[in-house]
Amino acid sequence: MTIRPAHSADAPAIAQLHASSWQTAYRGILLDAFLDGPLLENRHALWRDRLSLDARADQFVVVDEQAGEIRGFACAFFDADPEWGTLLDNLHVVPKLKGRGLGRQLISATAAAVMRNTANPQLHLWAYEQNRAARRFYERLGGILTATEEEPALDGSRVRAVRYCWRELSELVRHGVAGEERGTDGFIPRR
Numbered sequence: 001m002t003i004r005p006a007h008s009a010d011a012p013a014i015a016q017l018h019a020s021s022w023q024t025a026y027r028g029i030l031l032d033a034f035l036d037g038p039l040l041e042n043r044h045a046l047w048r049d050r051l052s053l054d055a056r057a058d059q060f061v062v063v064d065e066q067a068g069e070i071r072g073f074a075c076a077f078f079d080a081d082p083e084w085g086t087l088l089d090n091l092h093v094v095p096k097l098k099g100r101g102l103g104r105q106l107i108s109a110t111a112a113a114v115m116r117n118t119a120n121p122q123l124h125l126w127a128y129e130q131n132r133a134a135r136r137f138y139e140r141l142g143g144i145l146t147a148t149e150e151e152p153a154l155d156g157s158r159v160r161a162v163r164y165c166w167r168e169l170s171e172l173v174r175h176g177v178a179g180e181e182r183g184t185d186g187f188i189p190r191r
Contacts, residue, residue, distance in 0.1 A: 008052060014061075014063065025133065025134065089125070115173065142172060148162050
């Protein structure tokens with residue numbers, strides 16, 4: 001397994017994984033017509049933009065790769081909020097590989113990057129309130145529920161979302177490194 005920075009060539013694989021993850025996790029939350037329709041094209045456009053040469057300077061994107069296949073990814077925006085710190089905008093793992101520690105290692109790598117690169121070493125994210133599996137995962141990692149809001153979703157509906165926050169990241173970093181050695185850049189070296 002390798003956790004490494006994402007490159008522009010990864011955009012198609014990340015978009016496919018992102019769409020597949022949403023189709024699994026958000027079934028019954030977002031409209032089927034969206035999940036089975038324009039979602040993949042929407043994710044392709046998003047990741048082409050995010051991984052282009054003009055990508056935002058505050059953006060951090062890493063992938064989990066094994067044998068040339070991307071198995072998960074995380075995307076964060078450093079210091080996105082003056083109170084809550086860095087926004088973890090995406091954390092997705094191939095659905096059939098969930099429960100193997102990939103998500104934990106990706107969030108750990110993100111937390112380590114936040115600690116190294118930001119003035120406000122905190123991490124927060126928004127999850128759909130109905131996405132109980134994701135919420136249990138964040139709670140097991142020590143995420144504190146800080147807010148609930150209704151927001152517009154990409155399918156045109158309105159969905160309730162919850163914010164989780166980590167004000168102290170050292171424990172979150174440790175969650176992902178149990179039994180793993182990391183390189184000097186914070187990424188797990190190739191095995």
